[in-house]
Amino acid sequence: MTIQSDTGRWVVRHIYPTRQRVLLLLGVVAALLAAAALFEFGRWRAGYDRAAAATRYHEIKMQYQSLQDEFEDLERKMTTIQTSQDIDELAYKGVETTLVELREKVRQQQEELEFYRGIVSPTHSEQGLRIHDLSVAAAEDDGQYRLRLVLSRSGTRTKAVTGTVRLSVDGEDIDGPKRYDLSDITDSPAALKFSFKYYQDFEQQLILPDGFIPQLVHVVVDPKGKSDTIERTFQWPRISPTITTVQTTTTNG
Numbered sequence: 047m048t049i050q051s052d053t054g055r056w057v058v059r060h061i062y063p064t065r066q067r068v069l070l071l072l073g074v075v076a077a078l079l080a081a082a083a084l085f086e087f088g089r090w091r092a093g094y095d096r097a098a099a100a101t102r103y104h105e106i107k108m109q110y111q112s113l114q115d116e117f118e119d120l121e122r123k124m125t126t127i128q129t130s131q132d133i134d135e136l137a138y139k140g141v142e143t144t145l146v147e148l149r150e151k152v153r154q155q156q157e158e159l160e161f162y163r164g165i166v167s168p169t170h171s172e173q174g175l176r177i178h179d180l181s182v183a184a185a186e187d188d189g190q191y192r193l194r195l196v197l198s199r200s201g202t203r204t205k206a207v208t209g210t211v212r213l214s215v216d217g218e219d220i221d222g223p224k225r226y227d228l229s230d231i232t233d234s235p236a237a238l239k240f241s242f243k244y245y246q247d248f249e250q251q252l253i254l255p256d257g258f259i260p261q262l263v264h265v266v267v268d269p270k271g272k273s274d275t276i277e278r279t280f281q282w283p284r285i286s287p288t289i290t291t292v293q294t295t296t297t298n299g
Contacts, residue, residue: 110155117152120145175199175207175269178245180280182252182263191252197267198245209269210237215252216262217282224258231255237268 178198182191199207213228229236231252240246254260260282267276 107159110159114152117148120148175267175273175276177265177267177276177278180263180265182283185251189254189256191254193250193252193263194247195250195265196245196247197240197242199242206241206243207269207273208239208241209267209273210239211248211268212237212266213250214264215254215260215282216264217258217260219255219258225264226254226258 176198178196179194180196181194183194184190185192193213195211195213197211214225215231216223216225218224227236228234228238228250231254232250234250238248240248262282263280265276265278265280269275
């Protein structure tokens with residue numbers, strides 16, 4: 047903007063984005079990211095057909111790319127604000143904190159996209175019923191963990207697959223090797239029932255005995271009918287508090 051000073055000279059001054067405008071833009075982007083993820087997750091929960099889910103997945107992917115571009119543009123604006131003398135240090139720190147939070151939301155959105163991509167577009171070797179993912183996170187209380195298991199199925203079949211899944215944790219205590227079934231370390235039965243067309247997830251709160259050192263998670267999926275039983279063993283991760291760690295797996299059978 048060009049203005050005239052008291053001396054009669056014309057002075058050029060740059061007008062930088064205000065803190066309120068940047069925060070508003072960041073908030074809009076964060077809200078759109080969250081809404082997109084929740085809407086997509088809701089459609090899967092409601093059992094939409096595979097073709098519609100795939101179409102929606104690609105729509106979400108395009109929207110995500112657009113939001114990612116806007117996020118990068120906001121980062122460039124942050125650089126401009128940082129070099130401007132029109133914003134104080136406290137205001138800049140507020141915008142910077144919001145940007146960090148938005149970056150975390152983008153990371154979470156990327157993880158959701160990877161999750162759906164694995165269901166919508168599985169590899170040839172992943173056809174049929176499979177263990178899609180298993181993760182463990184430390185809970186707030188010592189000796190407690192949050193376990194999440196996701197089963198999925200790909201292919202053209204429209205009838206739901208049913209059966210049971212069993213989990214056990216192998217490890218050691220002062221007396222030697224030990225194995226605890228799910229019913230020993232949760233309020234759930236030893237075998238969990240499943241029934242789904244495309245995927246189903248299970249979340250369990252594990253309470254491990256004092257002195258027990260977990261090493262492996264053993265999963266046995268037993269579908270009804272002629273399908274084969276699936277058995278896999280997952281290495282227990284090195285877990286930081288409240289951080290979910292995806293397991294490295296080995297196939298037993």
